[in-house]
Amino acid sequence: MTATLQAPRSTRRVVFPFTAIVGQEEMKLALLLNVIDPKVGGVMIMGDRGTGKSTTIRALADLLPEIEIVANDPFNSHPEDPDLMSDQVRQQLEEQIPLTTAKKKVSMVDLPLGATEDRVCGTIDIEKALSEGVKAFEPGLLAKANRGILYVDEVNLLDDHLVDVLLDSAASGWNTVEREGISIRHPARFVLVGSGNPEEGELRPQLLDRFGMHAEIHTVKEPPLRVKIVEQRAEFDQDPLAFCGKYQAEQDLLQQKLVNAQQLLSRVNIDYDLRVKISEVCSELDVDGLRGDIVTNRAAKALTAFEGRTEVTVDDIKRVITLCLRHRLRKDPLESIDSGYKVQKAFSRVFGLDVAE
Known part of the structure; x- marks a missing residue:
């Protein structure tokens, strides 16, 4: 290539x-x-x-x-993964025609x-x-x-x-x-x-x-934070390259962390008891279907990989479960309780934690 x-x-x-x-x-x-x-x-x-x-x-x-792509391919085809390549590229590979690759x-x-x-x-x-x-x-x-x-x-x-x-x-x-x-x-x-x-x-x-x-x-309410955001924006607009330069080391670090997490993801394990408890939370909240269970498991694993670990903890689940379930609860027009709070309450009950934890 x-x-x-x-x-x-x-x-x-x-x-x-x-x-x-x-x-x-x-x-x-x-x-x-x-x-x-x-x-x-x-x-x-x-x-x-x-x-x-x-x-x-x-x-x-x-x-x-x-990412590495097949050059001049309109679908950004992956040069090796059949699930991410077009039929034309797959045919070229089968016929052993060499592929030209590019980075983009x-x-x-x-x-x-x-x-x-x-x-x-x-x-x-x-x-x-x-x-x-x-x-x-x-x-x-x-x-x-x-x-x-x-x-x-x-x-x-x-x-x-x-x-x-x-x-x-x-x-x-x-x-x-x-x-x-x-x-x-x-x-x-x-x-x-x-x-x-x-x-x-x-x-x-x-x-x-x-x-x-x-x-x-939500809109940031604290005045000092609002001022910081406004100042940052003004600094970026004035000299974008210099502003980005200040954050380049942090950007590179986070990029590497994401790459490492993608590679580690397949080795992350979530204990059977934790999987049962996730499903208990979904059941208690009366979530339709199994999408909530599946997404919560996947998100908890992704968070664990992001932090460079291979065993999912209760805290990992706690940090992602609201994001994964709050939009799956049945809406009661007369109820004023925030759906995110309901998820955390059910989570704390099932996992035996204090709601304020």
Whole structure:
């Protein structure tokens, strides 16, 4: 395999550093855990306007290490993993045609609110297919998002059918386009991040349930922290390169921590008793289906790997269980108790801990 050279780092657009973002720990943790294990199932971020949702997600994409792809492939195909390569690349490998590889930054694809299904999934040129006998496929945003991050702002304003398509692709890792009896599929393994403002309406419960985690973010209330955020932003806008330079060592450290966690993840073990207790919490909270159990197990393992350990502890579960379950509880319009508090209360009861712990 021959590798192509990369453009120097300084020619890329400068992005606000992830490690410089103040507060919003819940959102940052949920995003990092999904990067370590994309099978956690994505994050739904609900919160006030102007709380740095888009900034944080762009910063995360910029933080991630470069990935190896097959050069000039529209799907960012992996040169070795069959689950992450297009049929064309797989065919080349089977025919032992050498692949040219390249390195590129992880894609962060923004889904515009008015996007059509063709724009998202891609289209098949029927005329070309019939006249030339080739499957002429014009890739969409899902192809671009493979092995990257797909960000949907105001997901609660998006057409339900499109949300369904996105969630199906995120869950299966593949996107299939069918038209006039012609079918084309390609890998679409991405971290799905949705954000929204609760004032603009809720997502349907059955769609909300399919997001692995649900982070709630609020406007920072403490005046000193607000001042720090404003000053940071002004400093970044004035000289982005110098500002990023101050955080480069922290960025490199966190990037390495993520790479180590991805490698360690398969060796992480969660004790049978802890798995039973997680399911007890889900059962006590009357969570429909088994998604809650599965996601909590995965997220706890990802957190353990992130911290460089191989045994999941009760504290690991405590830190992720609210993120994994709060959006799966049945809503009672007359109840004023916060769903996150209900999850922590049930967790403390089942695990025999004091609620205040």
